[in-house]
Amino acid sequence: MLSYLLLYCLHRFNGERSLAAVYHLLTGKKSAQTLQDSKWFQLERVFGIYKTLSLGELEQAAMQLLQNQWIVSVDERSYVLTEAGKEALHEWLLSATFFTHLNGLLYDTVDRLFWYRLSLTVQTLSNLVHRHQFIPIHRHEATFAWVRTYLMAKNPHALAQALHDELHTICSSLSEEEATIFTLRLTSFERIGWTNEQIAACLQTDPLYVQLTFQHVLHYMMKRAEREPKQFPILHNVIKDLVKSVSLTLSAQKTYEWLIKGKTIAEIARIRHLKPNTIEDHVVEIAANVRDFSIAPFVAEEARRKIIEAATRLKTRQLKKIRDAVGEEISYFEIRLVLAKAGESSAS
Amino acid sequence: MHLEQRLYETFGYRTFRLGQKEIIEDVLAKNDVLAMLPTGGGKSVCYQLPGYVLSGSVLIVSPLVSLMEDQVQQLKMRGEKRVIALNSFLPDEMKKRALANLQHFRFIYASPEILQSPLWQKALKQIAISLFVVDEAHCISQWGHDFRPDFLKLGAIRRELGNPPCLALTATATKDVRNDIIETLQLTNVRQHLYSVDRPNIAIQVECVDSVDEKLARVLHYAKTLQGPGMIYASSRQWTEVLARKLEAEGIEGVAYYHGGMDSEQRMLVQHQFLCDQLQLVCCTNAFGMGVNKENVRYVVHFHLPSQLEAYVQEIGRAGRDGKNSLAILLYTHGDEDMVQSLIEAELPTEEQVRLFMAYGNDVRSMVEINEVQWRLLHYMVEKERTKARTVEEIIANIQAAIEARKHWKRSKLRQMRSFLFQPFCLREQIVSYFEQRLEKKPAHCCNRCTFSLDSYQFKRQDEPVRAFRGWEEELKRMFWNEEYT
Numbered sequence: 001m002l003s004y005l006l007l008y009c010l011h012r013f014n015g016e017r018s019l020a021a022v023y024h025l026l027t028g029k030k031s032a033q034t035l036q037d038s039k040w041f042q043l044e045r046v047f048g049i050y051k052t053l054s055l056g057e058l059e060q061a062a063m064q065l066l067q068n069q070w071i072v073s074v075d076e077r078s079y080v081l082t083e084a085g086k087e088a089l090h091e092w093l094l095s096a097t098f099f100t101h102l103n104g105l106l107y108d109t110v111d112r113l114f115w116y117r118l119s120l121t122v123q124t125l126s127n128l129v130h131r132h133q134f135i136p137i138h139r140h141e142a143t144f145a146w147v148r149t150y151l152m153a154k155n156p157h158a159l160a161q162a163l164h165d166e167l168h169t170i171c172s173s174l175s176e177e178e179a180t181i182f183t184l185r186l187t188s189f190e191r192i193g194w195t196n197e198q199i200a201a202c203l204q205t206d207p208l209y210v211q212l213t214f215q216h217v218l219h220y221m222m223k224r225a226e227r228e229p230k231q232f233p234i235l236h237n238v239i240k241d242l243v244k245s246v247s248l249t250l251s252a253q254k255t256y257e258w259l260i261k262g263k264t265i266a267e268i269a270r271i272r273h274l275k276p277n278t279i280e281d282h283v284v285e286i287a288a289n290v291r292d293f294s295i296a297p298f299v300a301e302e303a304r305r306k307i308i309e310a311a312t313r314l315k316t317r318q319l320k321k322i323r324d325a326v327g328e329e330i331s332y333f334e335i336r337l338v339l340a341k342a343g344e345s346s347a348s
Numbered sequence: 349m350h351l352e353q354r355l356y357e358t359f360g361y362r363t364f365r366l367g368q369k370e371i372i373e374d375v376l377a378k379n380d381v382l383a384m385l386p387t388g389g390g391k392s393v394c395y396q397l398p399g400y401v402l403s404g405s406v407l408i409v410s411p412l413v414s415l416m417e418d419q420v421q422q423l424k425m426r427g428e429k430r431v432i433a434l435n436s437f438l439p440d441e442m443k444k445r446a447l448a449n450l451q452h453f454r455f456i457y458a459s460p461e462i463l464q465s466p467l468w469q470k471a472l473k474q475i476a477i478s479l480f481v482v483d484e485a486h487c488i489s490q491w492g493h494d495f496r497p498d499f500l501k502l503g504a505i506r507r508e509l510g511n512p513p514c515l516a517l518t519a520t521a522t523k524d525v526r527n528d529i530i531e532t533l534q535l536t537n538v539r540q541h542l543y544s545v546d547r548p549n550i551a552i553q554v555e556c557v558d559s560v561d562e563k564l565a566r567v568l569h570y571a572k573t574l575q576g577p578g579m580i581y582a583s584s585r586q587w588t589e590v591l592a593r594k595l596e597a598e599g600i601e602g603v604a605y606y607h608g609g610m611d612s613e614q615r616m617l618v619q620h621q622f623l624c625d626q627l628q629l630v631c632c633t634n635a636f637g638m639g640v641n642k643e644n645v646r647y648v649v650h651f652h653l654p655s656q657l658e659a660y661v662q663e664i665g666r667a668g669r670d671g672k673n674s675l676a677i678l679l680y681t682h683g684d685e686d687m688v689q690s691l692i693e694a695e696l697p698t699e700e701q702v703r704l705f706m707a708y709g710n711d712v713r714s715m716v717e718i719n720e721v722q723w724r725l726l727h728y729m730v731e732k733e734r735t736k737a738r739t740v741e742e743i744i745a746n747i748q749a750a751i752e753a754r755k756h757w758k759r760s761k762l763r764q765m766r767s768f769l770f771q772p773f774c775l776r777e778q779i780v781s782y783f784e785q786r787l788e789k790k791p792a793h794c795c796n797r798c799t800f801s802l803d804s805y806q807f808k809r810q811d812e813p814v815r816a817f818r819g820w821e822e823e824l825k826r827m828f829w830n831e832e833y834t
C-alpha cells in the first residue's frame with residue numbers, strides 16, 4: 001500500500017524531486033519548498049496524510065518498487081516510472097477510492113481538530129444519553145473547552161437525535177465500507193473506538209488503506225458541513241471557526257503583512273533582520289498559497305510569458321532547465337514565483 | 349476534623365493504606381518529607397488530602413505530561429474543579445486566564461520545563477504555595493533509572509518560591525538516589541517514610557529457556573491459560589508488533605500493541621480499550637504504563653529483561669493494584685542481555701553528536717538522527733561542562749569521559765539485573781535487599797525459588813463473548829438511542 005502511494009508521488013514528481021521530497025510531502029513538513037512542491041506537482045491531496053511515516057519505511061518501499069522494476073533511478077535518490085510501473089499505478093488508482101475527497105493540504109491539522117471535537121461530542125452525548133461515567137477519549141484542553149461550551153444548556157437527548165440524523169445522512173451517501181470505517185472509529189458509551197489496525201483486521205484490508213479512507217471521509221464531511229449549514233447545523237458548528245482561508249508558515253505570514261503595508265523585499269529584510277533571500281522564499285510561498293496575491297510587482301509580464309512558455313514546451317518544473325531556456329536576464333526568483341503562481345491557478 | 353473522616357468524605361475510602369496517615373501528618377506539620385511507597389501504594393492521596401486541609405495551593409511537579417493529565421483527569425472525575433495542568437500545550441486563552449487566577453487553583457500540576465519559564469515563575473511567586481510536591485522523585489538523580497536533567501533545577505525553583513514545605517515521592521529509590529533527592533531539593537530536617545518495595549500479592553516467576561522460539565511458545569501458553577487482563581513488556585517497538593501479530597495469528601482475541609512510535613490518537617485508543625477491558629492483552633514497550641491506572645491487571649510478562657531492577661520493579665508493579673493475587677513472569681534466553689546492552693548504548697550520545705552539537709548547537713537535530721534520551725543527556729552534559737572546562741576540546745574530552753562512566757554504570761546495573769535471574773535465592777528477598785530493606789514476611793505465593801509453582805497457582809481463562817458489530821446503521825443507533833428514555 002505504501003509502495004503504491006510512493007509510486008503515485010514519484011509519477012507526479014517525474015524524476016525532478018528526490019525521495020526526501022516525498023518524505024517531507026507525506027509527513028506534511030511546513031516548509032516553503034514542500035508547500036510549493038505539493039502545488040507545482042499537484043500533490044496537494046497527499047500532503048501530510050502519513051505523519052508517522054519514517055524515512056526507513058519509505059526507503060524500504062522504494063527498494064521494493066526497484067525490485068519490481070516499476071521504477072528506475074535517474075539521479076541519486078530520484079526515480080521515474082517504467083511502463084510496468086505506470087500500468088501498476090493506473091490499475092491501483094482505479095481502486096483508490098479514497099482519493100475522491102482526500103485533500104491533505106487544505107485540511108492539514110484542521111481535520112484533526114475537527115475529529116477531536118466531533119468524536120468527543122459523540123462520546124459525551126452517547127454517555128449522557130446512557131447515563132454512563134466516562135474518561136474523555138482525547139486529552140486536548142482546547143477541545144474540552146469547545147465541547148463544554150457547545151453542550152451547555154442544550155438538551156442532550158434532542159441533540160443526540162439530531163447529531164445521529166446528520167451522521168446518518170452523511171454515512172448514507174458513502175459506500176458501506178466507508179460508513180463502517182467511520183462508525184468504528186467513533187467511541188460510544190459501550191465501545192472505545194477501534195484503531196486502524198483493528199478495523200483493517202476486521203475488514204481484511206491494509207491499515208494504511210483504513211487510515212486514508214477515514215481521512216477521505218472526514219474531508220468529505222468537512223466540505224459538506226462547511227457548505228450546507230442548513231442541512232448539517234451541528235456539524236457546521238463543529239467546523240465553522242476551524243477553516244482558515246490560507247495556510248502560510250508563521251514567518252511568511254509576517255512578511256505578507258509587511259507586503260500588504262507596501263514595503264519592498266529589501267525593506268522587509270532590513271526591518272526583520274533577515275536575508276533578502278529568505279524574504280524572497282516567503283514571497284514565493286505567498287504566491288503559491290494566496291489566491292488574490294499578484295506577482296506583477298515582482299515579475300514583468302514579458303518575463304512571465306517567457307517562463308510559462310519554456311516550462312510548457314520543456315514539460316518541466318526544474319529551475320535549471322527553465323533558466324537555460326529563458327536566459328540569464330531572468331532570475332531564479334522570478335522563475336520560482338511564476339511557477340508558484342501557475343501551480344496555484346492550475347490547482348484551484 | 350479527623351483525617352479518616354476527611355479521607356472518607358473526599359475520597360470515599362474508610363481507612364488509610366500503609367504509611368499514608370503518617371506521611372500526611374508530617375506534611376500537615378509542615379515538615380519536609382521523603383516518602384517511598386510501594387508501586388500503586390496510593391501516593392497521590394498523600395498530597396491530595398493535605399490540599400483540602402492546608403490553605404493555599406499545592407504545586408505538583410511531575411516528569412511526564414501524560415502522567416499529569418491522568419492525575420488531573422482523575423481529580424476532575426471526582427468533581428474537583430480547582431485543578432490545572434501547566435504545560436506548553438495549554439491553549440493561549442486558558443493560559444491567560446490561568447495566569448490571572450492562579451491562586452484560585454487548589455492543585456497545580458506542572459512540568460519542570462514550564463517552571464523554567466519566567467512568566468510562570470512570576471505568577472507562582474505571587475500566590476501562596478502551601479506544599480511543593482515532587483512526584484517520581486528518583487528522576488532527580490543522575491543515578492536514578494529515569495534521569496531527567498530538568499529535575500535538578502527544582503531545588504533552586506523551590507527557593508525562588510519562598511521554600512514551601514516539600515514532599516518528595518517515589519516507589520523505587522536506592523539509598524544513593526534518596527540522598528541525591530535530599531541534597532538536590534535541599535530538604536531540611538527531613539522526615540523519611542520508607543516502606544517496603546515489596547508487593548506481597550504479586551507472585552514472581554523467572555524462567556530461563558533455550559531459545560527465542562521457546563519464549564514465544566511460553567508467551568502463547570500463558571496468553572491461552574492465564575486469567576487476563578495482562579501486559580507483555582518487550583524491549584523494542586518491533587518486538588511488540590511481532591508478539592501481538594503472533595498471538596493474534598494463534599487465535600488469541602483482544603490483543604494489541606503499544607509503543608512510542610505510534611500516532612498519538614491510536615495510542616490513546618489502545619490505552620482506553622485496555623482500561624475498559626475491551627482488550628485483554630497489550631504488548632508494549634516501557635512507554636506504556638506510567639499513569640495507566642488500571643486496577644485489575646492480573647499478570648505482567650517480560651519478554652526481555654529490563655535494563656535494571658528499578659525498572660523491573662516499576663513494571664511488575666502495574667499488576668494487582670486491586671490487591672488481588674497476580675503474577676509477574678520474566679522469560680530469559682541466552683544472549684538477551686546483549687540486545688538490552690545495545691539498546692542502552694543507543695540512549696547515550698555518540699561522539700559525532702557531541703562534536704556537532706558543540707559546533708552547531710540545536711541545529712544538530714536536523715543533521716543527524718538523535719533520540720529524546722540522547723538529546724536530554726547531551727544538553728545536560730554540555731551545560732554542565734561549559735561552566736568548568738575552557739576549550740572546546742577539553743569539553744568534548746570531559747563529555748566523552750562522562751559518557752564512558754555512564755556506560756560503565758549502566759553495564760553494572762544490567763549485570764545486577766542478570767544476576768537476579770541466576771542467584772539461587774528467593775527472588776522477592778533479592779528485590780527487597782537491592783533497596784537495602786529486609787523482607788518482613790514471605791507471602792504464601794512467593795516466587796519460583798520458594799515453594800510457589802504455577803500449578804498450585806490456579807488460573808483459568810474465561811473469555812467473555814465479544815459483542816458483535818451489526819453494521820454501521822445499528823451501531824450509530826445504539827450510540828445515541830437509549831430505549832429506557834423513549
Ligand SMILES: [Zn+2]
Pocket residue numbers: 774775776777790794795796797798
Ligand atoms: Zn521467594
